[in-house]
Amino acid sequence: xxxxxxxxxxxxxxxxxxxxxxxxxxxxxxxxxxxxxxxxxxxxxxxxxxxxxxxxxxxxxxxxxxxxxxxxxxxxxxxxxxxxxxxxxxxxxxxxxxxxxxxxxxxxxxxxxxxxxxxxxxx
Amino acid sequence: xxxxxxxxxxxxxxxxxxxxxxxxxxxxxxxxxxxxxxxxxxxxxxxxxxxxxxxxxxxxxxxxxxxxxxxxxxxxxxxxxxxxxxxxxxxxxxxxxxxxxxxxxxxxxxxxxxxxxxxxxxxxxxxxxxxxxxxxxxxxxxxxxxxxxxxxxxxxxxxxxxxxxxxxxxxxxxxxxxxxxxxxxxxxxxxxxxxxxxxxxxxxxxxxxxxxxxxxxxxxxxxxxxx
Numbered sequence: 427x428x429x430x431x432x433x434x435x436x437x438x439x440x441x442x443x444x445x446x447x448x449x450x451x452x453x454x455x456x457x458x459x460x461x462x463x464x465x466x467x468x469x470x471x472x473x474x475x476x477x478x479x480x481x482x483x484x485x486x487x488x489x490x491x492x493x494x495x496x497x498x499x500x501x502x503x504x505x506x507x508x509x510x511x512x513x514x515x516x517x518x519x520x521x522x523x524x525x526x527x528x529x530x531x532x533x534x535x536x537x538x539x540x541x542x543x544x545x546x547x548x549x
Numbered sequence: 550x551x552x553x554x555x556x557x558x559x560x561x562x563x564x565x566x567x568x569x570x571x572x573x574x575x576x577x578x579x580x581x582x583x584x585x586x587x588x589x590x591x592x593x594x595x596x597x598x599x600x601x602x603x604x605x606x607x608x609x610x611x612x613x614x615x616x617x618x619x620x621x622x623x624x625x626x627x628x629x630x631x632x633x634x635x636x637x638x639x640x641x642x643x644x645x646x647x648x649x650x651x652x653x654x655x656x657x658x659x660x661x662x663x664x665x666x667x668x669x670x671x672x673x674x675x676x677x678x679x680x681x682x683x684x685x686x687x688x689x690x691x692x693x694x695x696x697x698x699x700x701x702x703x704x705x706x707x708x709x710x711x712x713x714x715x716x717x718x719x720x721x722x723x724x725x726x727x728x729x730x731x732x733x734x735x736x737x738x739x740x741x742x743x744x745x746x747x748x749x750x751x752x753x754x755x756x757x758x759x760x761x762x763x764x765x766x767x768x769x770x771x772x773x774x775x776x
Contacts, residue, residue, distance in 0.1 A: 428655055428687045435573050443567060453564060463574075464690045464716055511715075511748070520715035524751050531752040534719075540573045547565045 429465055432540055433473035437483055440545055444482045449547035452486040456544040460493045460537040462521065467492070495521050495537035501530035508532065577691050580659035584666060584694025591671040594621075595679060596773055597693050599717060600701030601710070602683030605727040607635045608760040609701055609769065610678050614642045616766055617775055621675035626665050628657040628682045635680065645669060656687035659694055676775065685714040692720075697773055700753075703728040704737040711745040718750040723772045730759040 436457065444452055455474075459465050467490045474488045497508045504527040511520045525532050572578075588595050600606045607627075614623050624645040627636040636648040647665050649657060662679060679695060681688040685702075692698075700721040702710045705728055711718055718724060724746050732739050743755045754772040758765035770776040 428690070431654065432573055435576075439569075439571065439573070443569065447565070447567070449565070450562070462716065462719075464686050520712070520749065521719075522748060523719055524748075538574075542569045542571045542573065545567045545569060547567065549561060549563050549565055 454546040462537040497532040499525035581694040595695035
């Protein structure tokens with residue numbers, strides 16, 4: 427829902443970096459989107475197309491990598507991926523924040539971010 | 550021996566990769582942390598109230614004010630896309646209110662809350678309720694710097710809210726199932742609804758309420774550590 431907002435921040439950030447390095451154009455932007463974030467890659471690509479127009483990012487390529495959820499259990503020390511609800515009513519599989527090993531609540535270590543990993547510039 | 554260190558610079562037309570590793574959500578989290586420190590400094594307990602449109606967020610806050618107004622000095626920030634309807638309602642209850650209109654955004658963010666915090670006298674407040682924009686998706690991703698986050702849903706939304714919007718529940722410290730007086734009419738089994746929430750968010754406290762009969766309002770206050 428706030429894909430447009432996030433992508434406008436992304437564009438702003440990349441324009442700033444490109445300016446700093448006096449780049450001629452941006453070729454590629456690599457973004458990591460956590461599986462537990464609320465961002466839809468398809469909508470982000472659409473927003474990127476719209477918001478990059480008329481900037482140094484125009485016609486550049488946006489690569490989005492999805493980062494899987496990673497949780498840790500304080501009770502038993504489990505460190506890994508959470509289980510997912512197999513309930514058909516979810517349609518998208520929803521992560522369960524109970525330890526797959528012992529059933530205690532887990533903490534999320536990875537999968538919530540929206541990280542600009544790398545920008546490829548032509549100087 | 551040359552005095553200057555030789556510097557290699559990329560040629561014009563050269564392709565250059567920059568590793569940024571910058572989290573776009575980090576800016577909000579940073580401001581949220583500042584808000585948290587500011588609130589702690591003034592010993593203010595702050596609660597972010599999230600939930601769907603019409604789930605009863607404003608009514609719940611009104612009821613909590615009624616219950617707690619002799620014990621605490623309470624302020625409310627009302628977040629909406631537009632209008633001051635909710636803020637006017639809260640004001641009548643005797644709490645300090647400030648409306649935050651997001652204009653177009655689907656959620657409050659830490660920066661808007663920081664602005665609002667600068668507009669009130671923090672020495673005159675013990676408890677702050679921040680009513681987020683009615684939305685079960687976006688607010689979850691933008692912490693505001695509050696001590697706790699509440700998600701309010703109601704039986705009139707039907708039995709599937711936690712299934713359809715699992716992600717917001719994982720951010721919640723307290724989940725309120727409101728309008729339970731209408732459960733029979735809506736053919737919703739409240740215990741099943743609670744089990745679905747518990748599955749998604751095992752550590753959240755789930756409280757069943759009816760703002761019409763005042764059932765469970767004190768339990769919400771207890772779950773928030775205000776009673």
